[in-house]
Amino acid sequence: MTSATNEQTPTTIVDARLREAVARRLRTDHEITAGHADRAGLRRAVARAMAAEGIVAAPDVWARAVRDLVDELGGLGPLEALLRDPAVTDVMVNGPDEVHVERDGRLTRAGVAFDDDAHVERLLRRVLGPLGVRLDRSHPFADAVLPGGVRLHALLPPLAEHPIVTLRRVPAVVPSWEELLASGTVTPAVHEQLVQAVRDRRNLVVCGRAGVGKTTLLARLLGETGDDRLVVIEDAPELRRPATHTVHLRVRPPSPDGAGGVDVATLVRNALRMRPDRLVVGEVRGAEVADLLQAMNTGHDGSATTVHANGAQEAIVRLEGMALLAGVPLAAARAQVAAALDLVVALERGRDGRRRVTEVVEVVAGRDGAVIREARG
Structure with missing residues (x-):
């Protein structure tokens, strides 16, 4: 075993020889071969294998070696x-x-x-x-x-x-409004504005680049929906029970032979048959936007989603573009976006790593589609 360390994260103290020796012994370990071993069982099996290899070390070094071997043999090393x-x-x-x-x-x-x-x-x-x-x-x-x-x-x-x-x-706990205020993500005025928008059942989109906290803010907003029935559609479990009455639907990738996949658009159509008060799509990326816009336009007020875009105007353009790719004619795409959305909330992350809301705009119908204007508090 080696003992090199790094000032940020200690490197492993397990070398390739020990990894291979322990892995070889695990192939015949009764707890592992029975197929019922969880991480705790794997830890016990690794300890047995190390003992069988004659490894002797101080208790703290032993414990760390077992942990590193479990990471290597049962995880991402x-x-x-x-x-x-x-x-x-x-x-x-x-x-x-x-x-x-x-x-x-x-x-x-x-x-x-x-x-x-x-x-x-x-x-x-x-x-x-x-x-x-x-x-x-x-x-x-x-x-x-x-x-x-x-x-x-x-x-x-x-x-x-x-x-x-x-x-x-994904953060295990959604930050409270107090934490978002303390970090500068929202100002008191924006906080009041967003909470009131959710309670008024306004359809909204949260936009920004990757990693700016779109899903985190959306989860906090959905916490203001009371007892409404939310049907949440995601490709990964990020919005973990944001409200009391939440139903989660998740996409299923196709099998290795290309069969059995279920995409977001299919789940949106199914969700509309499940009596949602509000429909939430974790992120729109393609053809599913057409079904979501239709839902927003046909009585599912208070629905929400996120989209990758650098600002509010770019979010509108991106949604219109996705509707076009879904086969919606240009004029209809612009009209549907303008009619469906009430509010766009834009986030950014500064060079200091801090995330903050930079825009809260209302969406209204204009002659050529959606027009944005500063939201009134």
Whole structure:
């Protein structure tokens, strides 16, 4: 075992020889071969294997070695230590020796590394296999939601020089309004404005770039919906029970042979038959926008979604563009967006990592479609 450390995150103290020896013993361990071992069972099996290998170490070193081996043999190896840090929201692997994290809104290089590209790929297949997600040279990219709600995207060569992995963790607890006010995400005036908009059942879109906190703000807003029945549609479980009466629907990716997939558009159409008071789509990206706009225009007031866009006007244009791709004629797309939306809330993240609401605008119908104007408090 080695004992190198990093000022941000300790590197593993387990070398390749010990990993291989323990893995070999686990193949014949009775608790593992029975197929019922959870992480605690794997920890016990690893400890037995280390004892059988004659490893002797101080209690703290022993415990850390067991933990690192469990991470390696049952998880994402050195990335597991990063994910244990509650301040880390994103982990980005650009290569076996180049790992970055986002902590408190700031990107920094992490003090962990993999042995080589093969090590990264081996761990990816280990965690994706039980989920039925394919990742190989003929299908060199994958999206998955890991146990615990971590979103994983992976991409293999030849699409990139090295295996690329991106992990995003959803906060376990939605910040309170007091916390959002204290951090400067919202001002007191914006807070009152947004809460009143939700209570008035206004249809709204939260927009911004990736990582600015769109889903977090949406979850906080949905907490103001009272006893309304929410049907929430997502491709990953990010909006965890935002209100008392919430039904969650989640997309299902196709199987490795391409069958059985269920997309957001299909779930939106099903949700409309489930008597929702409010329909919520975690993020609109494509053809599902046509069904969502129709729902907003036919009595499902107070519905909401998020969209990737740099500002309110860009969000309107993007929604119109997605409606066009769904087969809606241009004039109809513009008219539907103008009629469906009441409010657009834009977020941004500054260079200091702080997230804040930069725009709250009303959407009204103009001669050529949606027109935005500053929302009145």
